[in-house]
Amino acid sequence: MASGPSKALLAEIASRPGRTIASTLVKSLFITVSLGFLAALLFAPLAIVFATALEKGVVLYFASFKDSDTLAAIRLTLTVAAIVVPVNTLFGVAAAWSIAKFEFRGKSILITLIDLPIAVSPVISGLVYVLLFGMQGWFGLWLQENDISIIFALPGIVLATMFVTFPYVARELIPLMQQMGNDEEEAAITLGAGGLMTFFHVTLPKIRWGLVYGVILCNARAMGEFGAVSVVSGHIRGLTTTMPLHVEILYNEYNFVGAFAVASLLTLLAVVTLVIKSLVEWRTGYQRH
Amino acid sequence: MSRPIRTPSILPGFGLTLGFTTFFLGAIVLIPLTALVMKTATMGWRDFLDVVFDPRALASYRLSFGASLLAATLNGVFGFIIAWTLVRYEFPGRKLIDALIDMPFALPTAVSGIALTAVFAENGWIGQHIAPFGIKVAYTWIGVVVALTLIGLPFVVRSVQPALLEVQRDLEDAAETLGAGRFTIFRRIIFPTVMPALATGFTMAFARAVGEYGSVIFIAGNLPMKTEITPLLIVIKLEQFDYAGAAALGFVMLLMSFIMLLSINLLQTWGRRHVVAAGR
Secondary structure, three states: OOOOOOHHHHHHHHOOHHHHHHHHHHHHHHHHHHHHHHHHHHHHHHHHHHHHHOOOOHHHHHHOOOOHHHHHHHHHHHHHHHHHHHHHHHHHHHHHHHHHHOOEOOHHHHHHHHHHHHHOOHHHHHHHHHHHHOOOOOOHHHHHHOOOOOOOOHHHHHHHHHHHHOOHHHHHHHHHHHHHOOHHHHHHHHOOOOHHHHHHHHHHHHHHHHHHHHHHHHHHHHHHOOHHHHHHHOOOOOOOOOHHHHHHHHHHOOOHHHHHHHHHHHHHHHHHHHHHHHHHHHHHOOOOO | OOOOOEOOOOOOOHHHHHHHHHHHHHHHHHHHHHHHHHHHHHOOHHHHHHHHOOHHHHHHHHHHHHHHHHHHHHHHHHHHHHHHHHHHOOOOOHHHHHHHOOHHHHOOHHHHHHHHHHHHOOOOOOHHHHHHHOOOOOOOHHHHHHHHHHHHHHHHHHHHHHHHHHOOHHHHHHHHHOOOOHHHHHHHHHHHHHHHHHHHHHHHHHHHHHHOOHHHHHHHOOOOOOOOOHHHHHHHHHHOOOHHHHHHHHHHHHHHHHHHHHHHHHHHHHHHHHHHHOOO
């Protein structure tokens, strides 16, 4: 690399009065614009969630969680996440192993297809399952005859959530595993380790922080999904409403304290997700992207 | 030149993991999406065109794509400024703000929807200060733009940040000693390096905005022909059990997603080539 201009020359330029004033001005302008923009669009909405939830006092805030429909919504959200996240984690690890460790034809197409749910509107993610399993859908009649309900029931909500959160673990792991190469795994196999042993003792320790973040993000998206779940849920109060859908119901009933109280739980979930992300980045010492 | 289907490797598990991946991908994503295309195909051409070019549908495209384009442009401008501020300047709270940029990724869309509505309603924290100027945000198309801007912000900032870090500071210094003004340096050195990343971020923000549903429906007011986005029109058709109509609109949106996904991939390829060509 060619050496730049001399230190003395740079210092001389930097100290020219016009330049210092201009750069200080630009700096304050940029910081002000950035903070102003974020304050209006991000900080104010975050603050108003808690302000509205607590505006009638702490007692009423906690009372809103005693409502049986609210409790049912929380339980449903946890159930959905408990099914979706492990399945998508297993998928993400398998996809990352096949894509990062091997060279094969059609790999880039496979990666694009895995990313597809991120580009598709959440409403479409729900719509496709209604077309398959809804009353007038392909399997609608058969399901009805056999008394199986998928749409407007738990299985539909699980499927739609799975569709939406499908890529997150794989997307975290693929670049990480590609960057780490195959040498250590190949050494382990040559020395006689089995496939599973190699994965758990060689690969997993290297990717665990990326995996943690992928799982956490997948979980946050699964618990917070609105559009896709809204289409397949049927909004049956206390039965098929997840937390985000329950927020909508309470909000439309002008029960603002209740709506923002549930919203505050979801906001805390997002905050915890970001804290874990920062810890993971600090722990691995690398900046994502 | 025929490449083998798979380059040999001593690592195990290729068949198992690839098989599981493609099976799961097919079952959860591809077969359901095929159902959407098939459902659309069962409509006649006339019916399809009637649904897709219905005045109400056309109005919804105008809003969905227009507001998304505007939001992505705002994100391009402000996202660049924020990325620049985070990369180039030291100020108290910088790390915290950097971490908070990802908030719209993690925050459920329904929460951002009701929170933005509360902030921008006529009696809200910000809404009450702009209402005297005759500017209404909540329940108008401006509200749609505001919601979509929040959703798309992280895409631009997170694309531009690493690109800004790659700008060679000694090139800037050299240009300055040779007498280049700050604007020239920006135009000739910084902008060309960051351009591909900015374009990628813009396209990702746009793609995300077009499909967005949760945060928009609370703030939009949802008046037919005026503040009704295309995803909402799909939901309305489903509620009326008009599966074919919903599928046709879904098909149009899916087509747009494919086109945008393709452009993102092309932009990223261009970006990589661009960086190499810039003499690294």
